Structure formats: C-alpha cells, structure tokens
Amino acid sequence: MIDINITEKPLDVQECIKMVMSPDSGGIDVFIGTVRNMTKGKRVVGLEFEAYESMAMKEMKKIAMEIKSRWPVHKIVIHHRVGVLQVGEVPVVIAVSAAHRNAAFDACRYAIDTLKQRVPIWKKEVFEDGEVWVAEHP
Amino acid sequence: MAVYKILAFGIAKDIFGGRAIEIALDERATIENLRSALEDKYSKLKQLSSYMIAVNDEYADAANIISTHDEIAIIPPVSGG
Numbered sequence: 303m304i305d306i307n308i309t310e311k312p313l314d315v316q317e318c319i320k321m322v323m324s325p326d327s328g329g330i331d332v333f334i335g336t337v338r339n340m341t342k343g344k345r346v347v348g349l350e351f352e353a354y355e356s357m358a359m360k361e362m363k364k365i366a367m368e369i370k371s372r373w374p375v376h377k378i379v380i381h382h383r384v385g386v387l388q389v390g391e392v393p394v395v396i397a398v399s400a401a402h403r404n405a406a407f408d409a410c411r412y413a414i415d416t417l418k419q420r421v422p423i424w425k426k427e428v429f430e431d432g433e434v435w436v437a438e439h440p
Numbered sequence: 441m442a443v444y445k446i447l448a449f450g451i452a453k454d455i456f457g458g459r460a461i462e463i464a465l466d467e468r469a470t471i472e473n474l475r476s477a478l479e480d481k482y483s484k485l486k487q488l489s490s491y492m493i494a495v496n497d498e499y500a501d502a503a504n505i506i507s508t509h510d511e512i513a514i515i516p517p518v519s520g521g
Contacts, residue, residue: 335521351520354449354513357497358520382520394521414521422494422513423520424450435451437489437517 322377327399331406335394354422373405447513
C-alpha cells in the first residue's frame with residue numbers, strides 16, 4: 303500500500319500511522335517534519351510551502367516505488383502540506399511499516415532525504431523583516 | 441517560430457514576475473535552446489545556484505526537444521520537507 307498526498311489541510315500524524323499499520327508488520331518508522339523558529343540565528347515567523355502539484359505527486363510516488371523495490375516494507379505514507387504554516391506545525395509526515403525495523407528505518411530515511419532532493423516543493427521563510435525562498439539543495 | 445508557455449515556481453516566479461510566461465523559439469527547440477533564451481531575457485536566472493526544467497511532469501535533459509503542447513516548467517532548487 304502506498305498513499306501519497308499534498309494538501310492545504312493540517313496533516314494528521316495519527317491517521318498516517320494508522321494507515322501503515324498491518325498485522326504482518328513488526329514496526330513502524332515515522333518522520334515528522336516541523337517548522338523551526340530559527341534559521342541561521344534569525345527568528346522565523348512562519349513558512350510558506352508551494353508545490354508543483356502534479357509533478358510532486360508523481361515524484362513522491364516514484365520514491366515510494368523505489369523504496370518498495372529496495373527494501374522489504376509493507377506500507378508507505380508520504381503526506382506533504384502546502385500553504386502558510388506557523389512555527390511548530392507539520393509540513394511533512396512519512397510513515398513506513400515493515401516486518402523488521404532496519405528496513406523501516408532505512409526506507410523512511412531514504413524517503414525524506416530523496417524528497418528534499420527532487421520533489422518540486424519550495425519553502426519561503428517569512429522573517430519579521432522580509433521573506434526569502436530557501437534553496438537547501440543547490 | 442513557435443510560442444512556448446513556461447510555468448514558474450518558487451523564486452523563478454519572482455524572476456519572471458508571474459506564474460507563467462510565453463517565449464518565442466524555433467519549432468522543435470531543445471531544452472538547451474530554451475535555457476539560453478530564458479537566460480538572455482531573464483538574466484537573474486543565471487544567479488540561481490542551479491535550476492532544472494521539467495517537461496510534462498518529468499525532469500528533462502538539455503537535448504530534449506520540446507513542443508508547444510508540452511507542459512514546461514522551471515524548477516529552481518527544491519526545498520520541501
């Protein structure tokens with residue numbers, strides 16, 4: 303099972319965990335991204351996420367398929383939020399279930415690392431005195 | 441000549457001054473042709489550390505040939521997650 307979503311609504315972490323539960327799984331690994339209040343010593347007021355939605359959905363599906371072909375995992379959920387988020391809110395949730403923990407850990411890490419490298423989603427940091435598009439992976 | 445519609449996201453939107461622009465190029469232009477035409481017209485693109493171009497939701501290579509029916513988008517460095 304693979305479930306991919308991009309939404310403006312707040313992400314439901316519990317729901318993501320529930321979606322990957324299965325009786326044949328021995329563990330679930332979850333990555334929850336949260337909006338941090340500081341960047342390089344500057345206070346962040348909020349973040350704005352923008353997605354090229356059709357392509358981002360496709361790239362996220364590809365990542366899930368790559369995981370399926372590389373690790374013996376059962377279920378994968380990748381949900382990303384767009385729009386304006388406040389400090390502490392959750393822009394991304396990744397949940398992976400597997401029979402054994404190593405596959406779940408490795409797959410979850412691969413999912414977030416690869417998402418950050420190639421899924422066409424952008425964040426703009428909003429500071430008290432202006433805003434700037436982030437380019438973390440030049 | 442043919443007119444290609446180009447979508448912009450993130451900082452590329454600020455550089456183009458909008459979500460989409462149109463640019464005239466030869467029929468059967470390549471991604472490389474598009475890149476140099478865009479950089480001539482919008483020199484700030486060259487200041488980006490890098491950017492990709494996507495055609496119909498897939499990252500394209502420099503030699504790819506584009507058509508006016510394709511959905512073409514400028515993908516500045518991504519920063520999701």
